[in-house]
Amino acid sequence: MTQLCIKCGFIHNCYCEAIPTIASDLCFTLLTHPNEFQRDTNTGKLVARMVKQVNIREWQRKQPDPYCLPESCAFTPVLVFPTQDSVPLTQWQAQHPSTSNFIVLDATWQEAKKMLNRSQWLQDLPKVHLEAVQSSQYQLRRNQQAGNLCTLEVCAQMVRELESGDDANAMLTFFEQYLQWFQAERSGHALPICSQKSTL
Template sequence: MANNEEVDNVWDDMVNLPADPPEMRQLCTLCKRPLNVCWCNYLPKVRLKPKCKIILLQHPAEEKRSLRTAPMLTLGLSENSCTVYKGKKFPTRKHIGLWDILNSKKSVLLYPSSKAINMENLPKDIEINNLVLLDGTWPQAKAIYNNTPLLQAMTHVKLLYKFESHYIIRTQPTDGCLSTLETAIEALTILENDQTYKNCLLKPLNALCDFQIKHGAVTHQSKEFRKRNKTYPKLIGRRLQQTLDIKDECV
């Protein structure tokens, strides 16, 4: 008897299903965000054209994130000024032209390796045609670097000073960590000694954060900040714990 009642209940639920699928929210054709939270109006009116090209090596999982910042870079810079290659290891046959870029003496990788040079200490007369960035979480970026010998052989540069991230709706591993967009902005600002990149390209990121907070998101501190103030509820990985302990000892 109970089985018959369960079958009847299931049938009733199916009968009451709407005949038409639920109405989908309209998406912006550029940023692919719902129209009510689209940040395209905050992009530069005239797309910026840097002297060097930005090359993003993007982990496949990053493309699925709804709150990623790489599209702000590709849409804020002029056509062909920012190229995205997707994968976990580079280059492969599908990455047309990437081998030449990574082998070029005029290409540098923005990555904080032990041999990385502070960007502000680069000779002023050095010609940089391609600035390569790894787009993904820190573990994903490290995996891409470790799996790609060609990246390890490149000239490495780093941002020495800590910058306050505007990406306040996403938890960063440590203080001073930046989103892909912000990293590119800081690098271009230093290379070209031009504040235009900050003034123009941060606007869509600030708009995105404002939209999300108005819809219920909260601001985030870094894992380092929360651990230091004993407000981080999750277990911390061994490597991050060691990094944070070393920083504590140096303070």
């Protein structure tokens, strides 16, 4: 009898052996909207299984997260979000060679905008934006707007711009296959899963 995998939560299409291990030195904080913890379409959890320095924190509107504040974090916190005062990611990295704590808003784009608008402490952080944004392959949610990337795609693009195109491609190749396994899991049938787990 097929059993539910306690790690990925899938019954028919466990993908655990296919998750690539990405040798990234980037530090990510996924500031997660409370609703995301209840969504099976969340991709932040996949990033946390690929990259070693990933912290998942729950966003609270009135309470700043200590891990995201300059005075209480060993790394420099910087918000990854396109705004009028954001700078290109590569420019930031060139001007701040010490380790940064890259804060990614893990939510729908509509929720992410509200998180920023409702949290003055987020607005006060320095901000960066991605430069060469490709089309998203994420189609699991409705009302996806052109140019918007999911959390995994944002992190992969950051790896591409700051570290390694090969590692970024490994993340996206896995994600492309994951989307097929996810749809098959929803339908209650299994697809072949070939292990691609590797350390790049």
